[in-house]
Amino acid sequence: MIDAPPPADLRLRAATDADARAIWTVHTRAIRISAASHYTEDELDAWVNRMQPESYLGPLHTRRLIVAEMPGPEGPRIVGFGQLHPDEAVIEAIYVDPDWERQGIGTALVKALEDDVRARALPWVVSDASLNAVPFYLAQGFRQVALDHHELAPGVHIACAVMEKHLPAPPSAEPPPR
Ligand SMILES: CC(C)(COP(=O)(O)OP(=O)(O)OC[C@H]1O[C@@H](n2cnc3c(N)ncnc32)[C@H](O)[C@@H]1OP(=O)(O)O)[C@@H](O)C(=O)NCCC(=O)NCCS
Structure with a gap:
């Protein structure tokens, strides 16, 4: 497991509707560039074509969506x-x-x-990870439990890895009963 600190001026915050285009830019660039090591051009095309800036407006209200921001010359990016x-x-x-x-x-x-999951007292967190991200999830303490496939478009399926991590309950603040 790793414990390198993130950049000191990194800021995490809840996403808002105004972030949708910037999230889409990160998402599509990461797929095109970082996932290219494990997937074909056709698969990357199908993956990227599934999403538009508006695609995040739904999850913004039904999911926990957070963004990581760094300061830049034109403001936070x-x-x-x-x-x-x-x-x-x-x-x-x-x-x-x-x-x-x-x-x-x-x-x-x-x-x-993970802190969000712990706050809900749920003991496990899972993720269907793209194959290029498996070393990253392993470094976070996840283990790979299976291989699976996602259908990105009719006839285009990509392999992914089912990753899970046990989140032990924090020690109780109450002293144990005598
Ligand atoms: C996977 C991803 C989220 C990792 O983000 P990141 O900010 O680079 O990750 P971190 O810097 O926190 O990496 C932590 C550790 O994970 C491991 N790791 C991360 N990326 C790795 C890679 N490409 N190869 C091997 N190990 C990797 C390393 O142990 C790393 O520690 P180190 O840099 O000190 O060696 C990023 O590469 C990405 O967006 N990839 C493309 C999109 C994707 O596939 N996302 C997952 C979809 S579920």
Whole structure:
């Protein structure tokens, strides 16, 4: 497991409707560039074509959607995002802009979503990870439990890895009964 700190000026916050286009930009760039190591051009096309900036407006209200921001010359810039299905404890997305990879931003996003799951006293968190992201999830303490497939478009299926992590309950504040 890793414990490198994220950049000191990284800020995580809840996403808003105004962030939809920036989230879409990060999402599509991460797929095109970072997932290209494990998927074909046709698969990447089908994956990217599923989403538009408006695609995030629904999840903004039904999911826990957070963004990672870094300061820039023109103001804060969204460099990553994460999406959690809070009731089912499923991490549905963690994406970091390729220009900002390997700086601890993905780790910071996962930790924030795990904190949400813990706050609901749910003991497990799961994710269907793209194959390129498996080493990242392993570094977060997840284990791979299966391989699966997602249908991106009629006839286009991509392999993914089902990852899970046990979240032990925090020690009780109450002293144990005598
Ligand atoms: C996977 C992803 C979210 C990782 O984000 P990140 O900010 O680069 O991750 P971190 O910097 O927090 O990485 C933490 C650790 O994970 C591991 N890791 C991350 N990316 C890795 C890679 N490409 N190869 C091997 N190990 C990797 C390393 O152990 C890393 O620690 P280190 O940099 O000190 O070696 C990012 O690469 C991404 O968006 N990829 C494309 C989109 C995607 O597939 N997302 C998952 C969909 S479910």
